[in-house]
Amino acid sequence: MRVWRRLLAPGWLRVPWMTALFFGIGAGITVLVRWLEGWHPIWDGSIITTVELTTVPLGFLAGLGGFDYWLRYAAGSPTQPEDHSGHGARSWKDYFRINTDHKVIGIQYLVTTIVFFVIAGLLAMFMRAELARPGMQIVDNQTFNGLFSVHAALMIFLFVIPAFAGIGNYVIPLMIGAPDMAFPRLNALSFWLLPIAGLMMVSSFLAPGGAFAAGWTGYAPLSVHQPLGTVFFNMGVQWAGASSIMTALNFLVTIITMRAPGMTFWRMPLLVWANFTTSLLVVIATPFIAGSQFFVLFDRAMHTHFFDFSGGGYPLGYQHIFWFYSHPAVYIMMLPGFGIASEVISVMARKPIFGYRLMALSLMAILVLGFSVWAHHMFVAGMAPWLRVPMMVTSLVIAVPTGIKVFSWLATLWEGRIHFTTPMLFALGFVSMFVIGGLSGIYLAAVPIDIHTSDTYFVVAHIHYVLFGGSLFTIFAGIYYWFPKMTGRLYDERLGKLHFWLTFIGFNTTFFPMHWLGIHGMPRRVADYAPRFADLNLFISISSFALGASTLVFLYNMIKSWRFGPAAAANPWRSLTLEWQVSSPPPIFNFDEIPQVVGNPYEYGVPGARHAVFNGERVPEEVRVR
Amino acid sequence: MFGAVAAAVALLITWLPRSASEQADRIDFVFWFVTAICIAIFALVAAVIVYAVFNFRAGPDDDSDGPPVHGHTGLEIVWTAVPAVLVTAISIVSAVVLARNEHIPRAVAGSPNALKPLVVDVTAQQFAWLFKYPGYENATSSTLRLPVDTTVQLRLSALDVLHSFWVPEFGQKQDAVPGLVTKLVITPKRLGTFPVICTELCGLGHAVMRSEAEVMTAAKFEQWATSQKAGGGGGAPSAKTLFVSNGCNGCHTFKPAGANGKVGPDLDKLAEEARQAGKPLEEFIRESIVNPNAYVAPGYPKGLMPGTYAGLPQAQLDALVKFLADGSKQ
Numbered sequence: 042m043r044v045w046r047r048l049l050a051p052g053w054l055r056v057p058w059m060t061a062l063f064f065g066i067g068a069g070i071t072v073l074v075r076w077l078e079g080w081h082p083i084w085d086g087s088i089i090t091t092v093e094l095t096t097v098p099l100g101f102l103a104g105l106g107g108f109d110y111w112l113r114y115a116a117g118s119p120t121q122p123e124d125h126s127g128h129g130a131r132s133w134k135d136y137f138r139i140n141t142d143h144k145v146i147g148i149q150y151l152v153t154t155i156v157f158f159v160i161a162g163l164l165a166m167f168m169r170a171e172l173a174r175p176g177m178q179i180v181d182n183q184t185f186n187g188l189f190s191v192h193a194a195l196m197i198f199l200f201v202i203p204a205f206a207g208i209g210n211y212v213i214p215l216m217i218g219a220p221d222m223a224f225p226r227l228n229a230l231s232f233w234l235l236p237i238a239g240l241m242m243v244s245s246f247l248a249p250g251g252a253f254a255a256g257w258t259g260y261a262p263l264s265v266h267q268p269l270g271t272v273f274f275n276m277g278v279q280w281a282g283a284s285s286i287m288t289a290l291n292f293l294v295t296i297i298t299m300r301a302p303g304m305t306f307w308r309m310p311l312l313v314w315a316n317f318t319t320s321l322l323v324v325i326a327t328p329f330i331a332g333s334q335f336f337v338l339f340d341r342a343m344h345t346h347f348f349d350f351s352g353g354g355y356p357l358g359y360q361h362i363f364w365f366y367s368h369p370a371v372y373i374m375m376l377p378g379f380g381i382a383s384e385v386i387s388v389m390a391r392k393p394i395f396g397y398r399l400m401a402l403s404l405m406a407i408l409v410l411g412f413s414v415w416a417h418h419m420f421v422a423g424m425a426p427w428l429r430v431p432m433m434v435t436s437l438v439i440a441v442p443t444g445i446k447v448f449s450w451l452a453t454l455w456e457g458r459i460h461f462t463t464p465m466l467f468a469l470g471f472v473s474m475f476v477i478g479g480l481s482g483i484y485l486a487a488v489p490i491d492i493h494t495s496d497t498y499f500v501v502a503h504i505h506y507v508l509f510g511g512s513l514f515t516i517f518a519g520i521y522y523w524f525p526k527m528t529g530r531l532y533d534e535r536l537g538k539l540h541f542w543l544t545f546i547g548f549n550t551t552f553f554p555m556h557w558l559g560i561h562g563m564p565r566r567v568a569d570y571a572p573r574f575a576d577l578n579l580f581i582s583i584s585s586f587a588l589g590a591s592t593l594v595f596l597y598n599m600i601k602s603w604r605f606g607p608a609a610a611a612n613p614w615r616s617l618t619l620e621w622q623v624s625s626p627p628p629i630f631n632f633d634e635i636p637q638v639v640g641n642p643y644e645y646g647v648p649g650a651r652h653a654v655f656n657g658e659r660v661p662e663e664v665r666v667r
Numbered sequence: 668m669f670g671a672v673a674a675a676v677a678l679l680i681t682w683l684p685r686s687a688s689e690q691a692d693r694i695d696f697v698f699w700f701v702t703a704i705c706i707a708i709f710a711l712v713a714a715v716i717v718y719a720v721f722n723f724r725a726g727p728d729d730d731s732d733g734p735p736v737h738g739h740t741g742l743e744i745v746w747t748a749v750p751a752v753l754v755t756a757i758s759i760v761s762a763v764v765l766a767r768n769e770h771i772p773r774a775v776a777g778s779p780n781a782l783k784p785l786v787v788d789v790t791a792q793q794f795a796w797l798f799k800y801p802g803y804e805n806a807t808s809s810t811l812r813l814p815v816d817t818t819v820q821l822r823l824s825a826l827d828v829l830h831s832f833w834v835p836e837f838g839q840k841q842d843a844v845p846g847l848v849t850k851l852v853i854t855p856k857r858l859g860t861f862p863v864i865c866t867e868l869c870g871l872g873h874a875v876m877r878s879e880a881e882v883m884t885a886a887k888f889e890q891w892a893t894s895q896k897a898g899g900g901g902g903a904p905s906a907k908t909l910f911v912s913n914g915c916n917g918c919h920t921f922k923p924a925g926a927n928g929k930v931g932p933d934l935d936k937l938a939e940e941a942r943q944a945g946k947p948l949e950e951f952i953r954e955s956i957v958n959p960n961a962y963v964a965p966g967y968p969k970g971l972m973p974g975t976y977a978g979l980p981q982a983q984l985d986a987l988v989k990f991l992a993d994g995s996k997q
Contacts, residue, residue: 182871182872182873182874182930183871186868186870186871186873254870255868256868260828260829260867260868262827262828262829262845263828263829263868263869263870266827266828267870350845350846350847351845351846355846356829356844356845356846356847357844357847390723390733391725391731391732391733392732392733392734392735392736393735393736393737395736395737395738395739396737396738396739396743397737397738398738399738399743421831421840421841421842422829422842422844423841423842423843423844423847423849426769429765430758430761430762430765433758433762434758437754437757437758438751438754440750440753440754441747441750441751441754444708444746444747444750445743445746445747447712448742448746449743451712451715451716451719452736452739452742454715454719454723455715455719455723456723456733456734456736457719457723457725457733458725458729458731458733459719459720459723459724459725460725461720461724469716469720472712472716473712473713473716476708476709476712477709480705480708480709483701483704483705483754483757484698484701484705487697487701487757487758487760487761488761488762488765489693489694489697489761489764489765489768489838490694490697490698490701490761492694492768492838492839492840492841493691493694493835493838493839493840495831495840495866496831496833496866496867497833557680557682560682560683560684560835561684561835562684562835562862562864564833564864564865564866565866566868566873567873567874568874569874569875570874571862644735645732645733645735646732646733646734647735650735
């Protein structure tokens with residue numbers, strides 16, 4: 042009986058048989074429909090795989106217990122009183138369960154995304170190994186196309202976007218003085234969609250014909266006619282996108298409704314502002330990429346003709362829908378980084394953030410403008426010619442709010458008392474590298490230059506300056522900055538600085554020469570190139586291996602410090618924001634007393650200024666179980 | 668100082684390929700215009716950061732805070748307004764250059780050419796380029812040949828997926844889209860041979876989808892085009908022309924056709940392959956064209972070769988089979 046009970050209870054024992062059951066359901070439905078309709082062959086592996094990519098993850102989630110509460114509710118069973126047994130981590134095993142504590146989920150997010158970051162980085166190493174010399178040496182063409190496609194898809198959908206969601210998950214409720222996110226069960230579910238999406242994309246290498254190889258952009262009509270691996274991308278994006286949307290809704294509701302007394306919008310830390318705008322972007326834009334991938338899937342599996350001109354479809358339609366998400370996605374991957382940089386720079390320079398309100402408003406400006414620039418990815422695509430100049434103007438105008446942010450950070454540094462800790466180094470590295478990425482963006486926004494440089498290594502250099510020099514540097518800054526809060530331990534400062542310098546130098550020697558390659562005629566996404574580019578490519582490959590090796594320093598520092606680092610005080614950075622006013626790590630429900638917010642979050646240097654006070658009001662007993 | 672360093676980096680390295688068209692000259696102008704602005708901004712940012720790093724460093728035990736400056740309205744207006752002016756300037760310069768780069772001079776009355784500007788129809792397919800000259804009775808070529816100092820309009824189309832036409836020295840690029848005709852204007856100004864590169868990921872052979880653009884004197888071009896017209900005009904096209912116009916040369920090596928593609932199997936070894944497949948040579952060739960997946964040469968993935976050749980007219984198919992069989996027997 043006990044065995045039965047454990048097999049039926051949510052958890053890893055229920056996962057295998059539930060997954061198998063849903064596999065059977067998926068296969069059964071497909072075969073039944075094909076048999077009823079008389080389609081031959083009745084057992085079609087590629088169609089069954091397509092359906093299984095929906096049903097198997099559902100089985101996995103059901104087994105793990107992702108739906109138990111809602112199903113019980115829907116079935117009309119008596120509500121079970123919440124005993125908070127699935128909340129908070131008491132041992133390492135709790136990180137491998139459905140857990141409703143935003144702090145546990147934040148760490149689940151970060152560890153998972155770093156795993157996929159390492160995998161995606163290794164794929165890039167394979168690419169650079171192939172590109173070290175002209176001609177084909179290590180992999181064949183299809184594999185190479187798979188390598189860069191999976192590399193980009195993992196980095197974007199399984200690393201940068203969810204890593205920011207992970208940091209936000211941990212920090213945002215603490216920063217606004219809330220005991221948790223607004224929807225803890227939804228939060229748990231949105232995390233568990235991520236490993237599904239990631240494994241799906243990685244496992245596409247095992248599909249017959251190899252991994253999806255039409256690039257992370259998956260342009261139709263090429264993607265419609267690619268081997269089965271493409272479906273793993275189409276569906277992987279759906280799972281990652283659903284995760285993104287659910288988290289964004291959760292952030293929005295949390296930020297709007299759960300701020301502590303006195304925490305007005307104009308008293309919110311800029312990271313909260315950044316996550317607020319990012320979440321708006323996610324909620325509005327992400328459904329479009331979901332749509333574009335479903336269209337491709339339908340064109341492939343159901344023989345619709347959305348993008349097939351011979352059937353009356355419109356090939357450029359894919360690009361319009363795709364970029365309507367994927368350009369705002371650039372800001373989804375950048376605005377939280379702006380927030381992290383603002384937190385770190387203000388605290389480490391011991392000065393109030395310069396022009397706080399304009400900083401918040403420029404985030405909103407980027408949000409609005411971000412939806413009006415998507416076609417700058419399509420200047421050579423063959424779209425309506427009149428659309429180009431307006432899209433160029435809106436794209437260039439984004440430089441204005443972005444410039445405001447950069448200049449305000451510089452002004453914050455001015456006359457500060459700057460402490461060059463590892464997070465500060467990464468934040469300053471971010472500002473300088475992001476400026477280069479932003480300026481090369483001006484070249485790409487200017488239509489005549491874009492016509493020359495589009496789809497070349499210049500673009501590769503640009504996106505890496507924005508997403509590596511921009512997003513990744515701020516993710517590192519955030520991880521180092523909140524590491525003491527998350528783990529209760531201090532990281533090794535010397536290793537952290539070593540990591541920064543290795544990354545900073547390796548990053549520049551890897552990506553800066555790519556500008557030149559692109560302008561001189563090396564297109565992107567090629568496994569082979571003209572012999573005259575050989576020397577520079579070899580140099581880039583060697584640099585990229587050094588850059589890859591620098592990650593080992595980071596991983597070693599994280600693992601070592603998490604286990605053996607010295608205990609961290611509640612507020613090692615002497616920060617004013619709320620997350621540093623509780624112990625490290627924080628209590629399970631964050632605050633034993635309800636904080637009363639009385640001032641702005643960055644009042645460094647103002648004598649006697651407080652962001653929040655704890656006035657002794659106790660948090661009600663019923664939410665303080667354990 | 669940082670401006671000087673950045674300017675040195677900008678000037679000492681040959682950043683731009685040597686221009687070979689009037690359009691590229693104008694693009695280079697925009698490039699340097701933007702670069703000057705960008706260097707100024709980057710120098711400012713770098714200078715402030717480095718100055719701050721050296722001058723505002725807190726000592727190890729310095730727990731003091733900086734001055735509580737919350738903002739400065741005047742400064743904030745300046746760094747909103749100045750970038751706004753700069754991007755407006757860049758927009759105007761770019762828009763003007765774009766318009767001039769796409770301008771086609773009107774036909775000059777009494778000019779020797781019936782079609783002015785010269786029109787070239789570019790057909791892209793996996794993984795080959797085909798150039799057709801409607802002004803010369805649709806003479807075809809697998810390399811692009813252009814007369815110098817003449818404005819050329821390319822009309823691009825694609826048979827299967829997206830491709831993109833780019834000649835770095837011309838500075839001009841345009842996607843070829845199935846079902847659409849897209850256009851591109853080029854005015855070559857320098858003799859020479861330049862690479863034609865596909866820049867839009869189009870599948871397996873994307874990296875080798877290359878051709879050449881040869882800019883020749885007007886007289887030489889006229890001579891070449893007229894000879895092509897004579898060769899291609901009237902009667903059935905030769906099998907060699909068929910081989911090129913169907914894009915076989917994009918993927919396959921075949922000496923009699925002067926093809927050296929590397930994506931698919933080497934067709935000079937057809938006789939050997941037929942023996943391995945255990946079929947008579949001609950039958951094997953016909954089947955491989957019409958139904959490429961019936962026998963796949965070892966080391967190549969199934970489904971690589973397009974199945975669209977099943978629709979070739981019977982006469983053309985026969986001619987190709989004969990051409991291939993004869994060529995590979997030698």
